[in-house]
Amino acid sequence: MDTVNLRISGPTPLPPRVRAALSTDMVSHRSAAFRDVLAEVLGGLAPVFGGPATILPFTCSGTGGLEAAVVNTVSPGQRVVVVSIGYFGRRMAEIALAAGLAVELVEAPWGRAADPGDLEAMLRRHRDVAAVLITHNETSTGVLNPMPELSRVVRECSDALLVVDVVSSLGATPVLMRDWGVDVAVGVSQKALMAPPGLALLGVSTRALDAATANSARRYYFDFTAMAQAVEENTTTYTPAIPVFHALRESLRMIADEGWDQVLARHQRLSEQCRGGLADLGLALAADRPHASPTVTSFFVPAQVRASDIRERMAVEHRVQVASGRATWKNSALRVGHMGYVSDGEVAQVLDALGAVLEKGSVRGGRQA
Ligand SMILES: *Cc1c(COP(=O)(O)O)cnc(C)c1O
Numbered sequence: 001m002d003t004v005n006l007r008i009s010g011p012t013p014l015p016p017r018v019r020a021a022l023s024t025d026m027v028s029h030r031s032a033a034f035r036d037v038l039a040e041v042l043g044g045l046a047p048v049f050g051g052p053a054t055i056l057p058f059t060c061s062g063t064g065g066l067e068a069a070v071v072n073t074v075s076p077g078q079r080v081v082v083v084s085i086g087y088f089g090r091r092m093a094e095i096a097l098a099a100g101l102a103v104e105l106v107e108a109p110w111g112r113a114a115d116p117g118d119l120e121a122m123l124r125r126h127r128d129v130a131a132v133l134i135t136h137n138e139t140s141t142g143v144l145n146p147m148p149e150l151s152r153v154v155r156e157c158s159d160a161l162l163v164v165d166v167v168s169s170l171g172a173t174p175v176l177m178r179d180w181g182v183d184v185a186v187g188v189s190q191k192a193l194m195a196p197p198g199l200a201l202l203g204v205s206t207r208a209l210d211a212a213t214a215n216s217a218r219r220y221y222f223d224f225t226a227m228a229q230a231v232e233e234n235t236t237t238y239t240p241a242i243p244v245f246h247a248l249r250e251s252l253r254m255i256a257d258e259g260w261d262q263v264l265a266r267h268q269r270l271s272e273q274c275r276g277g278l279a280d281l282g283l284a285l286a287a288d289r290p291h292a293s294p295t296v297t298s299f300f301v302p303a304q305v306r307a308s309d310i311r312e313r314m315a316v317e318h319r320v321q322v323a324s325g326r327a328t329w330k331n332s333a334l335r336v337g338h339m340g341y342v343s344d345g346e347v348a349q350v351l352d353a354l355g356a357v358l359e360k361g362s363v364r365g366g367r368q369a
Helices: 016-022 030-049 064-074 088-099 118-124 146-158 206-214 225-231 243-258 258-279 308-320 344-360
Strands: 006-007 054-059 081-083 101-107 129-135 161-165 184-188 199-204 297-301 318-323 334-335
Touching: 006 334, 016 206, 016 243, 030 054, 030 308, 054 064, 054 225, 064 088, 064 129, 064 161, 064 184, 064 199, 064 206, 081 088, 081 118, 088 101, 088 129, 088 146, 101 118, 118 129, 118 146, 129 146, 146 161, 199 243, 206 225, 243 258, 258 297, 258 344, 308 318, 308 334, 308 344, 318 344
Parallel strands: 006 318, 081 101, 081 129, 129 161, 161 184
Antiparallel strands: 054 199, 184 199, 297 334, 318 334
């Protein structure tokens, strides 16, 4: 069977070295062997997160990590501001509502980045904001939020904790927790970090750990204080996703071998290659250039064709799998993931397949401006 070029926004393809690491037999998670793996993984992640006080690995998907961030830092009844520019921003608002918080939304239209001025106005209106929740890279629209500007507003206008969803940016673009003053950054194993799903990786500040200790919200498995204590002792609270740790150790070694600057540059280059190729096909891009995501590109299909048809034909005829649009963009947009284990050749293959499908159908001409 020939392989599929998996160009969705996660999970992402596994490098052969990582797949080999996954064939390791089980070890006890309390063994010296596993402690070595854990220490190497957490050590390797520290620069990727931009120097957090600690990194808490929870065995769950990214959404579990986001819920953990919220329930540890904010108590029921407290107010939070959620900055939402798409589907995953809305999910964070839903998590906050489920946790019994008072939620104020700062929204931008889909395809745009958040406006720091709007956030500032909201923080000046409400002086009692316990936390601000922001999506760094909005995977549904392919927009990278301007974190330096947004975090500066949070720091200057409030004492709120800053919680950032870095699920689809971590490992592909700078996440500078210390410089930006981020208190919790939530990432995952299965996107730019080239490992399978199974781990939420939370960079956490001292302030966030203190808030967790003082916090009354209910949680047991997802407790920051317990996990921070375990990590301090070079272990985890409960049985972790051991194979994912083995995989992540290998992928972090690959990142170190390639060089962190080269990894960042490659993602930038592939994003530009993808955007350029789509524009050459006459397709409209969702994100404006300054805020274009380095990891996922969203574009609109020609008005007279169905996004699902294009996606299906790319998969069946060319073995290239792209992602559908989300929510209101389900029928009008498609998304190309270009994060993690991906090269120029694979992005070119996506563009060739898309060009061939558009050419072959009766969709030439009259493309959406
Ligand atoms: C993928 C993604 C998530 C959700 O991750 P799961 O692992 O599926 O729970 C959350 N936020 C963003 C921005 C994502 O891209």
